[in-house]
Structures are given as structure tokens and as C-alpha cells.
Amino acid sequence: MPQLAGSVFVPQGHTAEGCATVREVLGRVGDKWSVLVIGMLGAGTHRFSELQRSIEGISQRMLTLTLRQLERDGLVERTVYPTIPPRVEYTLTPLGCTLLEPVMALAGWAETHRSDIETARRTFDTRRSTNGHSAL
């Protein structure tokens, strides 16, 4: 097993507040919908309606909230063009672009190991139900 010299999560000399922010940042950028939105914007600028069509299963409210949080974090830029009706476009900021590589690596892992995980889940659930335990 790979051994890590230390944990990046509790860096020496950092404040509790700093660690909390790292946890919060992880919670945000590792969020399922954020990852999908960042992935879509990694392919180029998109309008709200294009994102909603492309990200299967996301509600209008959840997409609005995800984009707002990514904008607040400085990862996504929202541009309103004064047309009739107004055109609103979303694009990755330079900071958002730096997040593409680790996010795409995580998405690639999920795609590569999807069937391993499905198999593990079936095995786990079968063992649990055979033993008379609930799945959770």
C-alpha cells in the first residue's frame, strides 16, 4: 500500500480555521454537481440552458445554486449580455481552470472503476442479506 509521509489535511502549523477551510473547499469542489459543471465548462463557455440539458438529473434550483457557489469561490465567471432576452454565459476562471486536471482525474477514476464498484456493492449487499443484516 502507498504510504504517505504526512496528511495534507492537517498540515503542521496551520490554524484550525485553515483546516476547516480546506475541508470546506474539498466539500465544495468534490461535490458531485460541481464536478460535473466544472467538467462541462472545461470544454468551453456554456449557457445555463445548455448546462441543464447536458447534466442529466440536475434540477434548475440545484444548477443555480451550484453555479452561484462556484462563482463565489472564484472558479466560474458569469457574464450577462444585454440582449433581449438577456444572454447569460458561464465560463471557467483561470483559478477554475487549475481545478480541471485534478477533477478530471477523479472523474476518470470513477469511469474506469465503475464496474469494480458495482461488483463490490452487489457482493456486499448479498453478504449482508444472507447474514440477515440490513444493507446499512
Add this chain to the structure above:
Amino acid sequence: MPQLAGSVFVPQGHTAEGCATVREVLGRVGDKWSVLVIGMLGAGTHRFSELQRSIEGISQRMLTLTLRQLERDGLVERTVYPTIPPRVEYTLTPLGCTLLEPVMALAGWAETHRSDIETARRTFDTRRSTNGHSAL
């Protein structure tokens, strides 16, 4: 801005069920607590109480749930030693080890860009309150 030839999220020829699983896997492995638990176990085998002490802010219930889900996904192995009281240890499986690299890359990004994100949030919140809008 980096351009991606295609999205890994909606791979050609995959079923809707397959895409849903990738989203679900992303939701799981990108979850804040999962990332922290995987990071801790990347440094070696740990007991429940050690994980709880090291991961600031996690409740007993949330750690139990996170470990159970990681075990179900085949990422973590739980071993019970028949001592009095029983000793329960958690370790990454070989599949879990393959997840370490992308997860650590994401955690490293969060640590590196923590202050950029804090600055962006302050700017966003100030602009919002100046404009008389709510922060969300």
C-alpha cells in the same frame, strides 16, 4: 483555457444507468468525509477511534456511515479481531489504493488554493452586500 475533446461524464455508447453510476461514484468518492477518511487510511491502517480523533468535526454517526459506504464500494476493508474488547481496524483495499492519487491531487489543490478561494469569497460577499443583494 484548456479545451477537452469530449466529456468523460457522458461517454459515447454508455447506458443512462452507467452514467448515473459514474455520477453516483463521483458523489461518493468526492464527498468531503470520504476524501478525508481515504486520506487518513492512505497513511496506514487505523482504528475507528483513531480516525474519529484525527478527522476534526466528524460525528460518530457520520464516520460510521462513511466507513460503511466505503466498505460497500470495495474501497475499505474492515477487520474485527476477537480480543476483549474486540479491536476493529480499517484499511484501504487495493481498489481503494488506486483512488489515493486522484483524491490526494484534489486535496493538494484545495490546500494550495485555499487563500485564493477565501479572497474570492470575501470579494463576492462584499460586492453582493454593497449592491443590496443577499449573499446567496
